[in-house]
Amino acid sequence: MRSKLLEVEHVTMRFGGLFAVNDLSFSAANRSITAIIGPNGAGKTTLFNCITGFYKPQIGRLTLHHDDGPVLLERLDDYDIAKKARVGRTFQNIRLFARMSVLENLIVAQHNTLMRASALSLAGLLGLARYGKAEKLAVDKARYWLNKVDLLDHADADAGSLPYGSQRRLEIARAMCTDPLLLCLDEPAAGLNPRESLELNTLLTGIRDEHGIGLLLIEHDMSVVMGISDWVVVLDYGRKIAEGTPVEIRNDPAVIRAYLGEADDEDEDR
Numbered sequence: 001m002r003s004k005l006l007e008v009e010h011v012t013m014r015f016g017g018l019f020a021v022n023d024l025s026f027s028a029a030n031r032s033i034t035a036i037i038g039p040n041g042a043g044k045t046t047l048f049n050c051i052t053g054f055y056k057p058q059i060g061r062l063t064l065h066h067d068d069g070p071v072l073l074e075r076l077d078d079y080d081i082a083k084k085a086r087v088g089r090t091f092q093n094i095r096l097f098a099r100m101s102v103l104e105n106l107i108v109a110q111h112n113t114l115m116r117a118s119a120l121s122l123a124g125l126l127g128l129a130r131y132g133k134a135e136k137l138a139v140d141k142a143r144y145w146l147n148k149v150d151l152l153d154h155a156d157a158d159a160g161s162l163p164y165g166s167q168r169r170l171e172i173a174r175a176m177c178t179d180p181l182l183l184c185l186d187e188p189a190a191g192l193n194p195r196e197s198l199e200l201n202t203l204l205t206g207i208r209d210e211h212g213i214g215l216l217l218i219e220h221d222m223s224v225v226m227g228i229s230d231w232v233v234v235l236d237y238g239r240k241i242a243e244g245t246p247v248e249i250r251n252d253p254a255v256i257r258a259y260l261g262e263a264d265d266e267d268e269d270r
């Protein structure tokens, strides 16, 4: 069943006099893919940075609905947003540990769980059973996600040596290893060729359908947005100008105007 997972209420983020996000409200459901689209500079990444704790919005509320109650994201420190609120993220510019192996990148992502099991490393150092079990689970989970993103054969390669499209998939696997309830993806299709974009669509719909989490997606590639989104929110100059299903958004005059930069009536009258 789809229920409200993320609620964004009247969020405003200003940089000096510039309203990067301006009185923005919408919600994203669990078990669904919500795309945030809009022209360059519309405020999409700033919104992600507010959700993931990199920025604190000056106004507004960001609520993540867990089974056992709501979590107010803007009140948490950024590291707690991943750990306690269970919000995962990938970045516009890939941020892997390039000199670590593909598998190691996924183990490091689970460092919180391993640290807990090691009682802050003493048990780990002593090789206690609890730590050994947690370590095995971490490796199993890493291998599960490597298989999902078709990188199991490259587990021992340096992450930095992978082709670009594979690094993008590895970033998604790394985020999934943290067991997020909400996965925020910042332009996951950037730089992918059409075949890789199609594979990405399959991966993301699989995550939605098999793992039952919510995905929030910033994306310029309309084949991805229109192909896999359940709901689309459109921003322009920090404000929401439309939201709806992909079909509704494709035909929305305000959206077409924002993207094509059509002259408004005032300009036409001159």
Ligand SMILES: Nc1ncnc2c1ncn2[C@@H]1O[C@H](COP(=O)(O)OP(=O)(O)OP(=O)(O)O)[C@@H](O)[C@H]1O
Pocket (backbone or CB within 6 Å): 015, 018, 019, 020, 038, 039, 040, 041, 042, 043, 044, 045, 046, 047
């Ligand atoms: N740290 C900052 N300081 C000042 N202005 C900023 C900062 N971050 C973003 N902005 C401005 O806020 C506005 C929104 O930027 P943002 O990066 O959120 O847009 P975007 O929709 O993600 O754009 P793109 O599609 O190009 O990535 C832009 O005008 C940008 O220049």
